[in-house]
Amino acid sequence: MSSLVVIGLGLIGGSIAKKCRELQIFTQVIGIDNNPETGKFALQNGVIDVLSDDLQVCQNADLIILATPIFAIKRFLMQLKDINTKAIISDVGSVKQPIIESAKVLGDKFANFVPAHPIAGSEKSGIYAVNSDLFVNHQVILTPDDTEVRAVGIISEFWKKLGAKVEWMSAQQHDEIFAATSHLPHLLAFALVDSLANNDSSLDIFNHAAGGFRDFTRIAASDAQMWHDIFLDNKQSLLAALEMFTADLSRLKEALIAEDSNFLLSCMTNAQTARNHFAQILQARNKSE
Amino acid sequence: MSSLVVIGLGLIGGSIAKKCRELQIFTQVIGIDNNPETGKFALQNGVIDVLSDDLQVCQNADLIILATPIFAIKRFLMQLKDINTKAIISDVGSVKQPIIESAKVLGDKFANFVPAHPIAGSEKSGIYAVNSDLFVNHQVILTPDDTEVRAVGIISEFWKKLGAKVEWMSAQQHDEIFAATSHLPHLLAFALVDSLANNDSSLDIFNHAAGGFRDFTRIAASDAQMWHDIFLDNKQSLLAALEMFTADLSRLKEALIAEDSNFLLSCMTNAQTARNHFAQILQARNKSE
Numbered sequence: 001m002s003s004l005v006v007i008g009l010g011l012i013g014g015s016i017a018k019k020c021r022e023l024q025i026f027t028q029v030i031g032i033d034n035n036p037e038t039g040k041f042a043l044q045n046g047v048i049d050v051l052s053d054d055l056q057v058c059q060n061a062d063l064i065i066l067a068t069p070i071f072a073i074k075r076f077l078m079q080l081k082d083i084n085t086k087a088i089i090s091d092v093g094s095v096k097q098p099i100i101e102s103a104k105v106l107g108d109k110f111a112n113f114v115p116a117h118p119i120a121g122s123e124k125s126g127i128y129a130v131n132s133d134l135f136v137n138h139q140v141i142l143t144p145d146d147t148e149v150r151a152v153g154i155i156s157e158f159w160k161k162l163g164a165k166v167e168w169m170s171a172q173q174h175d176e177i178f179a180a181t182s183h184l185p186h187l188l189a190f191a192l193v194d195s196l197a198n199n200d201s202s203l204d205i206f207n208h209a210a211g212g213f214r215d216f217t218r219i220a221a222s223d224a225q226m227w228h229d230i231f232l233d234n235k236q237s238l239l240a241a242l243e244m245f246t247a248d249l250s251r252l253k254e255a256l257i258a259e260d261s262n263f264l265l266s267c268m269t270n271a272q273t274a275r276n277h278f279a280q281i282l283q284a285r286n287k288s289e
Numbered sequence: 290m291s292s293l294v295v296i297g298l299g300l301i302g303g304s305i306a307k308k309c310r311e312l313q314i315f316t317q318v319i320g321i322d323n324n325p326e327t328g329k330f331a332l333q334n335g336v337i338d339v340l341s342d343d344l345q346v347c348q349n350a351d352l353i354i355l356a357t358p359i360f361a362i363k364r365f366l367m368q369l370k371d372i373n374t375k376a377i378i379s380d381v382g383s384v385k386q387p388i389i390e391s392a393k394v395l396g397d398k399f400a401n402f403v404p405a406h407p408i409a410g411s412e413k414s415g416i417y418a419v420n421s422d423l424f425v426n427h428q429v430i431l432t433p434d435d436t437e438v439r440a441v442g443i444i445s446e447f448w449k450k451l452g453a454k455v456e457w458m459s460a461q462q463h464d465e466i467f468a469a470t471s472h473l474p475h476l477l478a479f480a481l482v483d484s485l486a487n488n489d490s491s492l493d494i495f496n497h498a499a500g501g502f503r504d505f506t507r508i509a510a511s512d513a514q515m516w517h518d519i520f521l522d523n524k525q526s527l528l529a530a531l532e533m534f535t536a537d538l539s540r541l542k543e544a545l546i547a548e549d550s551n552f553l554l555s556c557m558t559n560a561q562t563a564r565n566h567f568a569q570i571l572q573a574r575n576k577s578e
Contacts, residue, residue: 177493178497180485182502189560192534193563194557194563199533201465201469208466213471215507217560220557221561228550232545232550245481249480253531256520256528261521267480268517269513270483270487274482274509275509278495279510281495
């Protein structure tokens with residue numbers, strides 16, 4: 001008898017649970033969620049086998065996955081400290097260093113903790129968006145610290161079964177990269193949409209929103225609490241990325257004021273070249289699948 | 290015998306020409322483009338009936354559409370000044386006030402000039418992306434100045450035949466709205482992609498680009514020269530929108546430094562509410578079609 005406990009039945013946690021049930025990787029998939037409606041929906045729609053509100057179910061688990069927003073992950077790590085379990089513990093948080101720091105509270109069990117980040121977010125969130133193929137061909141990044149190699153191997157195989165491509169890097173490198181590629185773009189999108197919504201002509205603006213703005217609003221539709229936690233927890237790397245961006249934006253603004261065509265064109269051509277390079281990476285990635 | 294002259298066979302000009310041929314609105318569709326390859330492709334692929342390199346073809350035209358980047362639109366307006374034509378003249382530029390200013394050079398013919406902006410851009414550009422259904426259900430904004438009502442009516446009907454929904458507003462209002470909803474988001478996308486491409490870890494960044502960043506790179510793939518012209522020509526409104534945005538971004542940064550959860554959450558919740566409101570507008574728009 002093998003058992004998986006998923007704590008937090010949002011888009012990510014729910015999709016993990018559902019796929020594990022479909023693949024019958026575990027004899028039992030147990031779900032925990034602080035929202036009774038969410039838990040009920042998960043149970044009734046075959047996302048989990050058992051709904052529980054008692055962390056003691058973790059005692060007999062083989063694998064525990066923390067899939068709540070980051071601050072709640074930290075709270076659950078505190079609580080897991082006092083539970084007697086040999087389970088491998090993993091998470092799905094978008095910022096790794098602070099979670100690893102918090103996980104040290106686990107003591108001996110820290111050797112069984114495998115920090116993980118599946119890159120499979122979406123502007124959709126919550127149990128109703130659950131999709132058991134969410135991770136297929138998506139990257140999962142593992143940032144093991146003082147983790148037993150055996151535990152890392154098991155989590156690596158686990159994610160491959162769910163269709164993901166697994167990669168390892170240091171938690172610091174992870175946090176810096178995602179500050180730039182994910183957290184900063186989300187911060188800018190939230191800021192722009194909020195800024196325009198507060199504008200006197202916001203109705204006109206929304207009525208005539210063109211292509212560029214639509215993409216921003218799509219990004220800004222993401223879960224507020226989740227991003228609140230990410231921004232605060234990756235504050236240092238995010239502020240560094242923001243600093244770099246605002247310096248560059250400010251140079252672009254000066255070039256605009258000075259009507260410096262060469263500067264403007266070279267900036268935009270650079271961006272296009274980078275985009276084309278990026279499109280090739282994506283294409284190569286898809287071909288290798 | 291009725292004749293359309295399209296100057297500039299990019300995505301917009303080419304798509305107009307192709308649709309007009311398909312609908313047989315004119316007896317003859319004449320194309321002009323400074324790139325011989327583009328002209329040849331347009332001729333060989335049924336986008337136009339006749340390729341010309343001589344603006345004198347405008348003498349006998351019924352309708353002339355300027356579909357080049359903005360600075361070239363202004364150059365062509367200068368040249369049209371000296372051509373003896375009774376044609377209605379229109380354009381597709383994304384900034385209206387400076388084009389109207391330039392069009393005053395037309396003298397008597399200014400009464401036949403109908404400033405227009407079809408909202409149908411795409412990150413794709415050029416003749417190879419031509420699509421005769423590009424304007425179906427898209428907005429076209431007319432910003433008539435001292436234009437004869439008859440000319441505005443004809444252009445309005447023209448765009449409706451191409452499937453577009455036509456709206457009128459003042460050129461000033463147009464330029465302010467699009468500074469916020471289109472030009473600023475594009476400026477931010479170009480700035481972010483350029484900024485990250487120049488970063489020491491740019492390879493890592495592009496290799497791990499997550500959802501948010503992908504949307505930015507998509508925006509930044511747009512034509513550099515076209516956006517260069519737009520940014521410079523709508524400089525004043527764009528700088529005002531940028532000013533407002535950077536002030537809001539700076540407040541968000543301070544809140545992040547101070548770890549002011551309430552401020553962060555309220556900003557992001559606002560953005561989400563605005564996004565939901567926007568999604569409803571889009572839905573209503575689609576239903577009414």
